[in-house]
Amino acid sequence: MQRDNQPWQAMPPPRLQWSDAGVPGSSEFGDIYFSRDDGLAESRYVFLEGNGLPQRWANHPHDEFVIGETGFGTGLNFLLTWQAWAALPQPRPRLHYVSVEQFPLRRADLERALAAWPALATFAAELVDQYPPPIPGCHRLLLAGGAITLDLWWAEAEDALADLDDHGRRWVDAWYLDGFAPARNAAMWTDSLLGRIGALSRAGATVATFTAAGAVRRALQAAGFSMRKGPGFGRKRERLLGTHAGTVPVEGATADTTPPASRPLPAGTPWDIPARSTPAPRSALVIGAGLAGCATAAALARRGLQVSLLEAGALADAASGNAQGVLYTRLSRRHSALSDFALLSFAHASRGYRAMLASGQIRAGVDGDLCGCFHQHRDTEELAVLAERLADIPELASVLDPETANARLGITQTRAGYWFPDSGWLSPPALCRAWSAAAGITLSDHCGALQLRREGESWQALNASGEVVAQADCAVIACGTASGGIAGLDWLPLQPIRGQTTHLPAGRPFNQLRAALCHEGYIAPAPGEHCIGATFNLGEDTSLQRPEDHRYNLDKLAAAVPDWANALATCEPDSLDGRVGFRCTTPDYLPLAGPVPDTPALLEAFAGLRQNARKAIASPGHYMPGLYLNTGHGSRGLSSAPLCAELIASQACSEAPPLPRYLARALAPARFLIRDLGRKRR
CATH class of the missing domain: 3.40.50.150 (Vaccinia Virus protein VP39)
Structure with a gap:
């Protein structure tokens, strides 16, 4: 496909x-x-x-x-x-x-x-x-x-x-x-x-x-x-x-x-097809209680598994701790794995959040609101092309001129862009609380750094003292940039990117905003303080808030909404609060979601790619039994984490997948080992 x-x-x-x-x-x-x-x-x-x-x-x-x-x-x-x-x-x-x-x-x-x-x-x-x-x-x-x-x-x-x-x-x-x-x-x-x-x-x-x-x-x-x-x-x-x-x-x-290996393998190099199947699990442990981990725990619990959700610190205390986030996707004139996954995961997440709001799992207007979102866009040629193609799918998006956008937003800004009616804002901590409260999930926080080991047919999570904290049939690693320190995953090309948000005081003129606005940053309606941002600081590791980063966020918002420039200029960066988190991203900007490879066995099976990266090797892939990864969501975890959670739960429980195979391959952690072989890096 x-x-x-x-x-x-x-x-x-x-x-x-x-x-x-x-x-x-x-x-x-x-x-x-x-x-x-x-x-x-x-x-x-x-x-x-x-x-x-x-x-x-x-x-x-x-x-x-x-x-x-x-x-x-x-x-x-x-x-x-x-x-x-x-x-x-x-x-x-x-x-x-x-x-x-x-x-x-x-x-x-x-x-x-x-x-x-x-x-x-x-x-x-x-x-x-x-x-x-x-x-x-x-x-x-x-x-x-x-x-x-x-x-x-x-x-x-x-x-x-x-x-x-x-x-x-x-x-x-x-x-x-x-x-x-x-x-x-x-x-x-x-x-x-x-x-x-x-x-x-x-x-x-x-x-x-x-x-x-x-x-x-x-x-x-x-x-x-x-x-x-x-x-x-x-x-x-x-x-x-x-x-x-x-x-x-x-x-x-x-x-x-x-057994998968006994059936004819698909054409090409099917490194993503496991060489052996594993029994359907009855229990699972998930390391990491941010968006990815909590969504995965909920997906597994829906299937009747008993889930141990383990967190080094507090629930949603790392990159998923911002007070507000915007449900985001991307549009493109052409298909690609990145844009196709972005659209499918956005639509899936929006459906799920709408159901959670309707059921009261998260509180409308307090924990989130699918009030729509407008994305400013500078490329007039692309806007013209996609305006025509979006005409048949207005429930996804439409192109708006500045005046029409302003009527939706309730404010005055100067750019055309995309309107996403099913988007809006969510509180990541509220989502994590709702998902982790599902029947069948036991949350253990403040566990400290954890490690995994395979013991018989089970996975065990061990704390720093070597004590077994939890044991289950399968395990999912979902702890952001810390994922590379678990179970021999130091080869993962994870990139931590520092981001600082800024909290704006409630009241005029910001409370006139009726829908979310994405520019080079974002702002959304809020029941109290607005959370705006965020900076994008690659290679920086300080967790301290910096006044100059608050000023950066204020300046970007002022450029996007010139009518707010005077009000934003009166905000003193030294007196503003905010939050620092570290996004976990990958070189191709796609998450890592799928089974964890048995690295030595996989490299041996596909060693022929070193001589010819396009060589067809009719061999299945080799994976650690019952071990999965869900991380690398960057700044789009609100959109991507729920569908990645469904993918992993389907794989663990031997169910039909929620994605076409080319997208599951594009998300599979083993993709980077396969690419490294073709580039003679392994």
């Missing part, structure tokens, strides 16, 4: 035709999204009953039941599945629903289509509220309090399933094949795509579809399914049902009992 250097644009919408009865149809494919007679009954009959649901959930051998779907459409199949799952008593498996869609409905059309089903209104409202913009890639939605994971892949079905198949894992328990009819949309029913469905299926996985086409039946048989015909719905005479060949997994088995 890699799109490096291709022009960036939103996924195209479907060309819809609405019947008098309110049934949406596709003018492009000449087919309808659901039955005109009884769409609910048809979907239940074809897909839920066809896959033996909900009966199969009662005796499912895993903690998670995974459904794959080709063609999300209006989301009707998903909502009916959610409704059936919600009606089951506990205990029940967590539901993970993976759906692909090349032409995602826009939010207004989704609402209009789902309005036809009052019985699903409660579920539909939550889906619509969390529904992602048409940004290409995978969007992970956490619904029903995090018990349901919905992965929406806005991509061509062939590309998305090939990407998932490249991991060499079998994840899916049941399939809904619901693309438009084969005669009208042949791309959804190719032999190649149906072969991917077989490759992604666990033993005993089922498949159900409305079509009875012989070509589809034969392709699914070739993909490993035992196929049969069943009675169709309504006027349709027949449908297809199938079960994947093989032994049904036994209770207590891992998510995929097939």
Whole structure:
């Protein structure tokens, strides 16, 4: 799915035709999204009953039941599945629903289509509220309090399933094949795509579809399914049902009992594919209680793990301790790993914070406010290009002239730029408190410097006296610049960058601000003092506040908002308070999120890259069992930490990933070892 250097644009919408009865149809494919007679009954009959649901959930051998779907459409199949799952008593498996869609409905059309089903209104409202913009890639939605994971892949079905198949894992328990009819949309029913469905299926996985086409039946048989015909719905005479060949997994088995090394490896040099799988963990320890560590602890706890969250000092006391931070992303005319991850992680974080504000986990107006954010921008050519491309995705961003921006901000400034309606400000310490308070997490602070060691099948955290502080099946290192001092990770190219913020007194003129403003620094509305900043001091290590840095922050804000220049000039830097923190960044500005490599084994396996950096080496990667890293978020941790946490939790628990493989590779800590080999530095 890699799109490096291709022009960036939103996924195209479907060309819809609405019947008098309110049934949406596709003018492009000449087919309808659901039955005109009884769409609910048809979907239940074809897909839920066809896959033996909900009966199969009662005796499912895993903690998670995974459904794959080709063609999300209006989301009707998903909502009916959610409704059936919600009606089951506990205990029940967590539901993970993976759906692909090349032409995602826009939010207004989704609402209009789902309005036809009052019985699903409660579920539909939550889906619509969390529904992602048409940004290409995978969007992970956490619904029903995090018990349901919905992965929406806005991509061509062939590309998305090939990407998932490249991991060499079998994840899916049941399939809904619901693309438009084969005669009208042949791309959804190719032999190649149906072969991917077989490759992604666990033993005993089922498949159900409305079509009875012989070509589809034969392709699914070739993909490993035992196929049969069943009675169709309504006027349709027949449908297809199938079960994947093989032994049904036994209770207590891992998510995929097939060793990755025994399956064909993806093309190229698959250093990111682990050579062996590890059993699903029941416990975890996380070192570092800042944004990255607390988000990771919460992601693991949502999966039922008992998590020990360990912090050398106090909760959110290091780089995550600033009173305010702005939810930030970046736009680009062209795709790259950096810009693609920035957009997907921003959208994921915004959804999560909106849910936390709505539930009261964090207090609206006190701990954060998604009031929107305006980014000043100087490049008029880029603004012109992206204004056109953003016209189809206004829920992500739009280009505003100074006058329109000022109306949103409530102040007068002089530049054009980007408006992000789903952005705003958050209190990092409040987020850390909320995440760390989740059920299943035990916080231990003031532990001092910690080390890790592998003892049998477990990881142990040791304090400076060598005492075991915590022990668990897996471990995550998330302690910023201190991460390089743990578990032999001194090779990590981490860069500490000093940043000093400045606190501005409440009152006029700053309290006129109605939304966040990013310039060469930032400022946001605040219930009390405003937190502005921040300096960017590479290579400096003093933790003391400096008046000259306060003056720097004041001058940058005065340049951005000239109307405030006089008020800012009266602020005495010597009398202002603020805070000093040290961002942890990487040379490529992407976080480090993923499994920790077994450095000697990885370097040996890919030693051939020293002679030819482009050489294809058909070998899997070598990693420390159950050990992961989440750090290097720089100044964008509010945006990037939650999705990185989901990535690591998915990897630890052998779940389908929340990101395309090229982005998971771009975040993997081992990338720097692989690059060093190609540059003859190792």
